[in-house]
Amino acid sequence: KAGVTQTPRYLIKTRGQQVTLSCSPISGHRSVSWYQQTPGQGLQFLFEYFSETQRNKGNFPGRFSGRQFSNSRSEMNVSTLELGDSALYLCASSFRPYWSEYNEQFFGPGTRLTVL
Amino acid sequence: QKEVEQNSGPLSVPEGAIASLNCTYSDRGSQSFFWYRQYSGKSPELIMFIYSNGDKEDGRFTAQLNKASQYVSLLIRDSQPSDSATYLCAVANTGNQFYFGTGTSLTVIP
Numbered sequence: 348k349a350g351v352t353q354t355p356r357y358l359i360k361t362r363g364q365q366v367t368l369s370c371s372p373i374s375g376h377r378s379v380s381w382y383q384q385t386p387g388q389g390l391q392f393l394f395e396y397f398s399e400t401q402r403n404k405g406n407f408p409g410r411f412s413g414r415q416f417s418n419s420r421s422e423m424n425v426s427t428l429e430l431g432d433s434a435l436y437l438c439a440s441s442f443r444p445y446w447s448e449y450n451e452q453f454f455g456p457g458t459r460l461t462v463l
Numbered sequence: 464q465k466e467v468e469q470n471s472g473p474l475s476v477p478e479g480a481i482a483s484l485n486c487t488y489s490d491r492g493s494q495s496f497f498w499y500r501q502y503s504g505k506s507p508e509l510i511m512f513i514y515s516n517g518d519k520e521d522g523r524f525t526a527q528l529n530k531a532s533q534y535v536s537l538l539i540r541d542s543q544p545s546d547s548a549t550y551l552c553a554v555a556n557t558g559n560q561f562y563f564g565t566g567t568s569l570t571v572i573p
Binding site: 380382388389390391392395403405435437450451452453454455456457 | 495497499505506507508509512551553555560561562563564565566
């Protein structure tokens, strides 16, 4: 079974630009979560989607948004990029729905975003 | 106070020894607990999950959960150099939102 895939793997942007990242979950998984990982802050939760609806949202500004399609693929968008947005963006997929007590998440390889 | 706290390390153990990694969490209503291993430059890999108080063993790994003390640990027996990585503790609350610790760096010395 193929794992979680993310594209692109690397991105270089300049301040003020916007970026869209893509995530394809493991086949059959309907929940997709996004995380930002930086050396100083570690892994921080951005948002979670299940059945095309955002179910949970972390403490990030509105410049960070996402969506999920009917095939469970998800995209994350960051507008008006800032230098501090440079990070590894990870998505994770899960088989069980968000309301389930048991919810193992599996991570993709990540997208490394550098903002100049 | 952070939701999940881990000692950042680095933790060094000799090959063949037991490595003990610890994690505390602040939300008493947390339901699910996970340990991920992350090699440098790679994404986190799920190695253990535990939902009930007590111990859960999987090969050389044992996860221990004590909800009363809000404490979860990971023991790695017969540590190997390939176990050298950063270990992330993750906790899911009742709303199924995940919180990660900043990770403990483990080095197994041959």
